[in-house]
Amino acid sequence: MAGDTANQLLDAAQPLVQRRGYNAFSYKDLAAEVGIRTASIHYHFPAKADLAKALMARYLESLRSALADIELGSSSVMDRLGAFIELYRRTESSGAICLCGSLASDRETLPEPVQGVVEDYLELSEGWVADQIAEGVRTGELDFPGDPADAAASLLSGLQGGLILSRARPGCPHLDTVSRMFFRSLGVSGSDPARV
Amino acid sequence: MAGDTANQLLDAAQPLVQRRGYNAFSYKDLAAEVGIRTASIHYHFPAKADLAKALMARYLESLRSALADIELGSSSVMDRLGAFIELYRRTESSGAICLCGSLASDRETLPEPVQGVVEDYLELSEGWVADQIAEGVRTGELDFPGDPADAAASLLSGLQGGLILSRARPGCPHLDTVSRMFFRSLGVSGSDPARV
DNA sequence: GACAGCCTACCTTCAGATAGGTAGTCTCCA
DNA sequence: TGGAGACTACCTATCTGAAGGTAGGCTGTC
Numbered sequence: 001m002a003g004d005t006a007n008q009l010l011d012a013a014q015p016l017v018q019r020r021g022y023n024a025f026s027y028k029d030l031a032a033e034v035g036i037r038t039a040s041i042h043y044h045f046p047a048k049a050d051l052a053k054a055l056m057a058r059y060l061e062s063l064r065s066a067l068a069d070i071e072l073g074s075s076s077v078m079d080r081l082g083a084f085i086e087l088y089r090r091t092e093s094s095g096a097i098c099l100c101g102s103l104a105s106d107r108e109t110l111p112e113p114v115q116g117v118v119e120d121y122l123e124l125s126e127g128w129v130a131d132q133i134a135e136g137v138r139t140g141e142l143d144f145p146g147d148p149a150d151a152a153a154s155l156l157s158g159l160q161g162g163l164i165l166s167r168a169r170p171g172c173p174h175l176d177t178v179s180r181m182f183f184r185s186l187g188v189s190g191s192d193p194a195r196v
Numbered sequence: 197m198a199g200d201t202a203n204q205l206l207d208a209a210q211p212l213v214q215r216r217g218y219n220a221f222s223y224k225d226l227a228a229e230v231g232i233r234t235a236s237i238h239y240h241f242p243a244k245a246d247l248a249k250a251l252m253a254r255y256l257e258s259l260r261s262a263l264a265d266i267e268l269g270s271s272s273v274m275d276r277l278g279a280f281i282e283l284y285r286r287t288e289s290s291g292a293i294c295l296c297g298s299l300a301s302d303r304e305t306l307p308e309p310v311q312g313v314v315e316d317y318l319e320l321s322e323g324w325v326a327d328q329i330a331e332g333v334r335t336g337e338l339d340f341p342g343d344p345a346d347a348a349a350s351l352l353s354g355l356q357g358g359l360i361l362s363r364a365r366p367g368c369p370h371l372d373t374v375s376r377m378f379f380r381s382l383g384v385s386g387s388d389p390a391r392v
Numbered sequence: 393g394a395c396a397g398c399c400t401a402c403c404t405t406c407a408g409a410t411a412g413g414t415a416g417t418c419t420c421c422a
Numbered sequence: 423t424g425g426a427g428a429c430t431a432c433c434t435a436t437c438t439g440a441a442g443g444t445a446g447g448c449t450g451t452c
Contacts, residue, residue: 118364222407224407
């Protein structure tokens with residue numbers, strides 16, 4: 001059953017990083033949660049940096065498959081963008097922030113390869129959103145005269161920051177607002193499709 | 197000269213927190229930078245949490261005075277909003293993220309009083325921006341049919357997230373884009389006043 | 393019997409923190 | 423006006439605990 005314990009460790013580590021940060025969780029925490037000794041973790045992840053890298057790689061893969069699912073399941077650009085934002089909303093309601101945001105905060109203490117995967121994640125996200133917007137404009141579904149990449153970068157910033165603000169000020173969900181303002185800027189005023 | 201060393205310690209600590217995070221800097225780092233022993237730091241800040249609290253309190257005060265300066269120095273709402281965004285741009289160009297963003301990431305490892313000051317900071321920021329927008333709408337300087345608080349929350353999210361994304365992807369300054377999209381949503385298309 | 397997967401035992405380093413001491417400065421009253 | 427006592431701002435020495443990590447041994451399965 002190779003990889004099972006490793007995955008359990010990643011499952012345990014991810015929320016810890018997303019809630020406390022990379023430097024504030026320890027092998028001891030993981031060991032307690034998974035039910036093995038700290039030394040045994042080193043069998044699966046020789047160094048903590050290896051774990052961070054695997055964690056981020058898995059996170060990137062899960063984004064890829066989530067985007068593929070969205071593309072299969074949604075017919076309109078609006079639906080797809082709404083579904084994308086919904087991914088962040090799920091993170092928000094769990095009281096966490098994005099793994100990327102967390103790791104970006106601790107950037108200078110992270111090994112370079114991990115930073116690279118963080119960049120890949122953000123690049124993929126922004127690119128995908130920009131592509132969606134461009135398609136929406138092309139088909140006439142959206143009315144946005146500017147550069148789709150701008151709107152995408154702005155949305156990603158808002159989502160990442162919104163997660164942080166929501167956590168810092170419990171009871172003030174920012175993603176709702178970010179989402180509403182985003183759709184408005186795309187010429188889709190009124191209700192937010194992801195909320196329906 | 198009471199408070200001098202204490203201020204030096206805060207001066208040394210702030211960039212460390214903004215670049216590495218709260219849990220990734222130590223009294224040893226501070227001691228080396230200021231030129232005293234780690235034990236002496238405890239004279240000024242008995243516990244690390246006390247230092248964090250003082251740091252955040254000072255940060256909040258500097259925001260207050262920055263806002264006061266902006267109100268004195270700018271006559272139009274557009275100028276004031278531009279100057280506000282410029283505060284974040286300075287942080288961006290120094291390669292750091294907002295102290296609030298950093299501390300919000302490490303939220304669960306911080307003592308409660310520190311979290312309170314973070315909330316105060318964000319509340320002040322959002323409230324001030326919302327007030328500016330409301331005034332701009334009232335005087336006709338801005339054309340924004342929605343709730344000023346929404347636009348303010350969205351801007352703050354974008355600025356906080358933009359700082360994180362700019363750091364995670366060096367060479368992709370996100371605040372420019374966030375700023376441009378923000379002003380566009382206020383009915384002020386075209387150039388960004390803060391950039392001129 | 394080879395190997396995966398876990399264990400115990402141990403190491404080094406560093407974290408924040410405390411105790412107690414000292415040099416210099418300030419204050420105040422005989 | 424000068425000295426006693428208090429105070430400030432640092433020091434050295436030391437503690438406890440936890441961090442990540444290593445070495446080598448046990449056990450069950452193919």
